[in-house]
Amino acid sequence: MQRWSIVQEELLPELWNEVGPLIPKLEKVIHTLEWVRLEEYVRASWCGLGRPPHERSWLANAFVAKVVLGITTTVGLIERLSVDRSLRRICGCPTQKVLPSEATFSRAFDEFAKARLAERVHEALIQEHLGKELIGHISRDGTAIEARERPCSVKATQAPSSVPTTTPATDAPPASQPTATVCDTPVAPKRRRGRPKSGEERQQTAKISPLARQRIQTLAEMIEEIPTACDRGTKSNAQGYKVSWNGYKLHLDTADCGVPIAALLSSASMHDSRAAIPLSRISAQRVTNLYDLMDAAYCSHDLREDSRNLGHVPLIDHNPRGGEKIEFLPHEAIRYNERTAAERTNARLKDEFGASHLMVRGATKVMSHLMFGVLALCADQLMRLRS
Template identity: 65%
Template sequence: MNNTQPTDFLQRWNAIQYDLIPELKEEVGCLTPKLEKLIHILEWVRIEEFIENTWFGVGRPPHDRGALANAFVAKVVLGLSTTVGLLERLQIDRALRRLCGFPMWKRLPTEATFSRAFAEFAQNRLAERVHEVLIKEHLGERLVGHISRDGTAIEAREKPAKKAEKVAQPAEKVAKRGRPKAGEVREPKTTRIGRQLTQTLPVMLDELPTDCDRGSKCNAQGYKNSWNGYKLHLDTADCGVPISALLTSASVHDSQTAVPLSLISASRVTNLYDLMDAAYCSDELRRHSQSLGHVPLIDHNPRGGEKKQFAPHEAQRYNERTQAERANGRLKDEFGGRFVRVQGSVKVMSHLMFGVLVLAADQLMRLMT
């Protein structure tokens, strides 16, 4: 499936390979393969164009936020787990310093400046906005065959948040247990998925818990793993590009993010099939997928009964869902998903989205070569 624009890509690739890289080699010396890859990634995402100027000539001018944003992208590409490691690399690597946009004659920003800048990027959802524009620009007008939906564990270095104490409710509002009496009419219980079908996207996102807590999830081999932290939910195209992402508490079930994720993905790309594992087995989710004009392929959860198998042609299409596991694996192994050193859902989401952004750009480049 051709999801990109070969002509624009070749022009960009030739300009970088035959003009920019030779000039940089003459100026700063040899460039490693990782640094050459960083050049292409920075050219694809162009994150500095999304930085807003917050200085109006009063007080000391802040450090260039565009260079700091490029540095956080470089941190992901180079596989650096801490900001201290990034600073040390910038101090000894003139080529990296030049690529990020830091002046060679100025002192580098301090670690505290990097931390404050990252907090600003997290609050402004910088990486999320750049990722959204990247997806719409390169895949927005293309037809995507399959969207694979899955959640993955994100371990964090923070204590689980304390659960708020339940407020005592009036006796008439407490849900009664047991079978109803003869002639008694009770209001039907509504699930979160049922409520989401009648809510707007901002309301759905506000209702999803995002505090750090403890969760458990069965891995591909059927063993249950437990962790403290969060859960990242990804929609991945069959070309391996992550389309949308959500961060929730670790205890949130995967199925409770299917509706908002599908709406976010539908606003960015047009796809035909929704592929989900047995955790998403629900008639409500199937109907919702069909309402978006998609064909749902959800693995059946027998729940103690007899398991329903896919038809042969459906089983063949369902094999495309391995793209979700590959995207999760690459995010953790190559782009910082295993090294979360920040605390709080906003900063954790920003850290992960820098990795998702680089993963998307890297996968788009792979499709071209």
């Protein structure tokens, strides 16, 4: 609140005297930058040799301003900075110096993506403002993210049916190196198709579901197994029609106050339920909540038991799967209506904070682009709660 009063009483009048009246969008940029405080997490390293690099803190502020102002491309951001003296002053760019090139902005964004800058700032922001609060409901949902890249094609690698016993003389290794034998690379016997013969016994391999495997894994192991390659996804929308897209899927945990608590990026083809347990682990490390609200895509016994083990009450819409649907109790149905917070968050993220205009490629950069939007959305929601 002290920083907030300084912004309202000192910074804004100073800017008004220097550059004139500010439009509401620029005031929103100022408030957002004061909430996220990116300059505390950006460090510029220079050994004193060669040309000094541009200050990374104001470049990071420029990417947040790009999201808040709805600018879709880096070229558009540079053009806006070149003509808008107020925006340059707000981001911290020296007004007497020439703006860096588009390549410099791209290199800086690549550094921010590899260092997970937006994700670290988002985690600190949530722990600072909501870490000691009691959250009533956490709404979990995934939304489609369309990308401008070709979906990857995964080719299944099959083991050779037979291992050659002899090799050509030209491919023989030197005598000093050990020669690999058939016993060094065991090949599992291929299962024959069809019904077994009379009296034949076949060994049954026990299969464990992905959700059951996640319950005995660590958070790092679960995140490592989540696919992040760009591919094609299909899901049913709210009207029941199937929608397909190329790109990714963003999974969010949203508090009932509209603030995103945790985020994960996956391939578009991954089912929403595989991101539920990792998201619940991340959210549990940041905030304390009572209820977990999920739609019918998350209907699973493993997810209900995992939520109860965390001390939460799971409210998951039942998926009949051809049987009889189990309805909520009256008091549970009232609480389940709070899940609309997830839908509003996904809509605002796409309509107001750049999630529908993806101009970068690769899961690392895509996640960084989306997290800058999540940061701006968190700051906007926190400002609404304060006011």
